Structure formats: C-alpha cells, structure tokens
Amino acid sequence: MSELPGDLKYSKSHEWVRVNDDGTVTVGITDHxxxxxxxxxxxxxxxxxxxxxxxxxxxVVESVKAASDVYxxxxxxxxxxxxxxxxxxxxxxxxxxxxxxxMKLKPASPDALDGLMDPDAYQxxxxxx
Amino acid sequence: MGNKTPLFxxxxxxxxxxxxxxGWDMPIHYGSQLEEHxxxxxxxxxxxxxxxxxxxxxxxxxxxxxxxxxxxxxxRLQDEGKALYSCMLNEQGGVIDDLIVxxxxxxxxxxxxxxxxxxxxxxxxxxxxxxxxxxxxxxxELAMIAVQGPHARDRVxxxxxxxxxxxxxxxxLFFGIEHGDWFIARxxxxxxxxxxxxLPGTEAVAxxxxxxxxxxxxxxLGCRDxxxxxxxxxxxxTDMDESVSPLVSGLGWTVGWEPAERNFxxxxxxxxxxxxxxxxxxxGLLLEDKGVLRNHQKVxxxxxxxGEITSGSFSPTLGRSIALARVPVDTGSHCQxxxxxxxxxxxxxxxxxxxxxxxQIELD
Numbered sequence: 320m321s322e323l324p325g326d327l328k329y330s331k332s333h334e335w336v337r338v339n340d341d342g343t344v345t346v347g348i349t350d351h352x353x354x355x356x357x358x359x360x361x362x363x364x365x366x367x368x369x370x371x372x373x374x375x376x377x378x379v380v381e382s383v384k385a386a387s388d389v390y391x392x393x394x395x396x397x398x399x400x401x402x403x404x405x406x407x408x409x410x411x412x413x414x415x416x417x418x419x420x421x422m423k424l425k426p427a428s429p430d431a432l433d434g435l436m437d438p439d440a441y442q443x444x445x446x447x448x
Numbered sequence: 449m450g451n452k453t454p455l456f457x458x459x460x461x462x463x464x465x466x467x468x469x470x471g472w473d474m475p476i477h478y479g480s481q482l483e484e485h486x487x488x489x490x491x492x493x494x495x496x497x498x499x500x501x502x503x504x505x506x507x508x509x510x511x512x513x514x515x516x517x518x519x520x521x522x523x524r525l526q527d528e529g530k531a532l533y534s535c536m537l538n539e540q541g542g543v544i545d546d547l548i549v550x551x552x553x554x555x556x557x558x559x560x561x562x563x564x565x566x567x568x569x570x571x572x573x574x575x576x577x578x579x580x581x582x583x584x585x586x587x588x589e590l591a592m593i594a595v596q597g598p599h600a601r602d603r604v605x606x607x608x609x610x611x612x613x614x615x616x617x618x619x620x621l622f623f624g625i626e627h628g629d630w631f632i633a634r635x636x637x638x639x640x641x642x643x644x645x646x647l648p649g650t651e652a653v654a655x656x657x658x659x660x661x662x663x664x665x666x667x668x669l670g671c672r673d674x675x676x677x678x679x680x681x682x683x684x685x686t687d688m689d690e691s692v693s694p695l696v697s698g699l700g701w702t703v704g705w706e707p708a709e710r711n712f713x714x715x716x717x718x719x720x721x722x723x724x725x726x727x728x729x730x731x732g733l734l735l736e737d738k739g740v741l742r743n744h745q746k747v748x749x750x751x752x753x754x755g756e757i758t759s760g761s762f763s764p765t766l767g768r769s770i771a772l773a774r775v776p777v778d779t780g781s782h783c784q785x786x787x788x789x790x791x792x793x794x795x796x797x798x799x800x801x802x803x804x805x806x807x808q809i810e811l812d
Contacts (some may be wrong), residue, residue: 358482360762361740381740383481383674383762
C-alpha cells in the first residue's frame with residue numbers, strides 16, 4: 320500500500336498539497352499516482368509566474384507507458400518549480416512526497432484548500448476507484 | 449476475466465501488474481519496466497508469450513500452400529528448423545498479420561501468429577487452405593517462454609538436460625529444433641540473442657522457476673514493446689494493418705518477388721504499388737528536443753508533407769525518445785512532430801536504434 324502523509328491535502332486527480340510556513344503551498348502527485356503511471360521518463364513543469372485557475376492542467380508527467388496531465392488542486396501563482404526533475408524524472412517515483420515535488424504556488428485565496436481531502440478521505444477515494 | 453496462461457498464478461505471486469492484452473491477462477511489468485528493459489539489453493530476461501498463437505500446417509502440400517499464402521518466399525527455407533519472417537496479405541496487399549514460420553520437415557510447417565489477430569488469421573488460413581491437402585491445427589496447449597539477452601543462451605542451456613542442451617547449444621541464429629514435445633528456437637523480438645521455447649503448458653511453471661533460479665529475470669510485455677521498438681521491429685496493429693502494404697511499412701525486404709511466377713495472395717496489388725512507386729515509407733525518428741513521441745502524433749516534413757507516428761516511446765537504451773513513423777516518400781533528414789500542441793524537432797534515422805546491448809545510431 321502507498322503511504323499517505325498525514326499533514327497533506329489530496330485531490331481527486333491524485334495531487335497532494337503541503338502548506339508551507341511562508342504561506343505558499345507545494346504540489347506534487349501522490350505515491351498512488353506514480354505507482355499507477357510507472358517509470359517516469361519526462362516531467363514538464365509550468366513556467367514560474369504563471370497564474371493558474373483551480374483544476375487547470377499545468378504540468379505533464381510522462382512514464383514509459385503514457386503521458387498524464389497534472390491539474391493544480393487550487394488557484395494561485397507559480398512561485399517556484401522543481402527544475403531538477405528535467406534531468407531526473409525518476410525522482411517522482413522514488414520520493415513522490417519529498418524531492419519529487421512539482422511546483423510551489425502562492426494561493427489566490429486563503430480558503431483555496433477547502434475542497435481538498437484529508438488522508439482518510441483520499442484513502443477511501445482510492446479504495447473506491 | 450480474460451484468458452490466462454499456465455504462468456498466470458506465477459506472475460501474480462511475483463507481484464506483476466497485470467493488464468488485458470488482446471483478451472489475455474498478461475504482466476506489463478513486475479515493478480519497473482525500465483529495469484526490465486535494461487536487464488534484457490545487459491543480462492537475461494524472460495517473457496511469458498504463451499498468449500501467442502501456434503498453428504501447425506501438416507500435409508504433403510504444406511509448402512505449396514505457403515507459397516500461395518505468404519508474401520515472403522517459403523522456398524527460402526531449405527534447411528530443417530530454419531525460420532522465416534513474413535507478412536500474410538489480403539488481395540489488396542494489406543497486411544492481415546505478420547508471422548514467423550518454421551520449417552519442421554517437408555510435411556510440417558509451424559506458424560506463430562499474433563494473439564490479437566488469432567480469430568481472423570485462423571479463418572483466413574482455413575479459407576485459403578481449402579484446395580490444398582493439408583490440416584490446419586492450432587496448438588493452444590503449448591506455452592511459450594522467450595528468454596532474451598546477452599546471457600540468455602547460457603542460462604537456458606544451464607537448465608536443459610542432455611541431449612536437448614547440446615542441440616540447443618548448436619542452434620544457429622533463426623533456427624529451431626524439436627526435442628520431444630518441446631520446440632526450442634533461436635529467435636526473438638528484442639534485438640538480443642536468446643531462445644523462444646514452446647513447451648507443454650503443464651511444464652511451463654517448472655521451467656520458468658528453473659530459469660529464475662538460474663538468474664533470468666521475469667520481464668513484462670511493457671519492456672518487450674520498448675525493446676522491439678529500439679530493435680526496429682514492427683508491431684502488428686500499430687505499425688501496419690490491413691489498410692497498408694508491406695511496401696509502406698518498412699517491410700519491402702520481406703516480399704519474395706522472385707520467382708516472378710509465384711502468385712502469392714496480394715501479389716498483383718503489390719506489383720501495381722511498386723511500379724507506381726509507393727507514396728509513403730516507414731522511418732525511424734529520434735527526438736532532438738525534450739519530450740516523448742507517442743503513437744498517432746502528427747509529423748510535418750521540411751517540404752510541408754504530413755505523416756504520423758505509428759509507434760512512439762522513450763528509448764531506455766538511448767535515454768531519448770524514438771519512434772517509427774509513416775511519412776511521405778520524399779521526407780528528408782529532419783522533420784517536426786506535433787507533441788501536445790508544440791512542434792518539436794526530430795531527426796529521421798534508419799532503424800534499428802539499439803540491439804545487441806548497444807546504440808545503433810549516433811545521438812548527436
């Protein structure tokens with residue numbers, strides 16, 4: 320079973336969100352998602368400064384098998400992206416909740432996280448899928 | 449629930465991710481498709497390919513039937529055990545399937561055809577066989593295990609008993625030999641040396657486990673696809689089908705034009721296409737930009753012509769994306785590919801991309 324860190328929020332399209340001390344949020348794809356997709360061979364992150372609407376397709380993760388869009392779970396501005404993934408896309412497989420993060424956002428509003436799931440709800444969502 | 453090979457429970461116990469493949473529950477990988485790919489290029493891996501369809505043609509007229517049925521010339525097979533790759537065409541020159549035929553002896557030829565095309569292949573072969581004095585016998589109880597890689601032969605030989613060991617050791621490339629109800633062939637679909645072994649399904653698990661103990665890694669059909677693409681081998685249903693001929697599928701070399709009087713099915717249509725000059729060709733592409741080429745992406749040539757990727761993926765051996773693409777015949781050395789809304793630069797190359805453990809094209 321995939322591990323689910325308790326301090327994160329989760330989306331139905333299998334992204335995770337971590338709230339940082341400086342008010343930004345970090346976004347990545349869940350361990351469940353990377354496991355389903357298989358070995359990553361290419362990751363495309365959004366441009367820094369891009370304004371994102373909630374649930375907008377903003378990044379691409381490509382495994383040997385297929386390409387998948389990543390949707391931002393919340394509206395916000397891209398303040399930092401994980402450039403290291405360009406040369407080491409396998410980091411997403413190895414450390415989905417850590418070094419495999421995709422981007423940091425400045426949320427558009429303080430209640431942007433409200434619709435997201437806690438770990439238990441996400442686990443139930445995966446199990447039902 | 450799909451069809452299951454005799455190794456289904458073994459795959460499950462090994463933690464395979466199983467997918468539906470032409471109605472069969474088959475392993476796509478056992479953890480990492482990339483690692484399995486590298487294992488086959490560098491060491492030895494094994495594939496359960498028991499879903500493939502084995503059809504024996506038995507009877508005195510088997511050879512003359514195959515002269516009619518196959519686009520390649522069966523008379524290239526004069527030594528017992530020798531294998532031949534061929535397309536089976538319809539009257540329009542379209543490819544019904546591609547297959548391997550083994551010359552067992554003069555009244556016995558063995559075909560291995562794709563599982564996804566099993567029903568239509570058997571219907572076609574039976575329909576064409578009518579006027580010939582032969583029996584068409586499917587062998588569904590045979591399992592098939594492909595063992596591939598630079599160390600594959602040694603590992604297989606280490607688990608065979610005499611005299612099978614000696615006869616397998618003596619096999620030349622693209623030959624096979626019977627041993628009791630086993631058939632061992634030095635063929636494959638990866639661009640590496642190795643064996644494809646047909647054996648009774650009841651013996652498959654024991655043989656698989658013996659190979660595993662000898663250091664052969666289980667490999668899924670996921671890496672079989674990236675290995676065959678690197679090796680420049682076509683996949684039926686994606687690189688060619690009934691709507692295209694071998695001449696626009698990189699398979700002109702498999703058409704046995706000589707002797708001119710051999711009137712195989714599809715010959716007239718192929719001759720017309722050859723004489724008019726085929727309008728397209730199948731080429732290899734190496735992506736120069738970052739990204740991944742995928743099936744059905746649009747190709748745009750320097751002269752403004754358009755083509756389409758038939759098989760695209762990431763090449764683990766090259767660390768770059770590669771593809772087979774059907775493009776206009778005047779396509780030059782470079783082209784662009786529309787990848788997710790952007791035009792990326794690609795170089796036109798002659799496959800194979802990689803085989804025998806090594807890259808076969810210059811990267812830059």
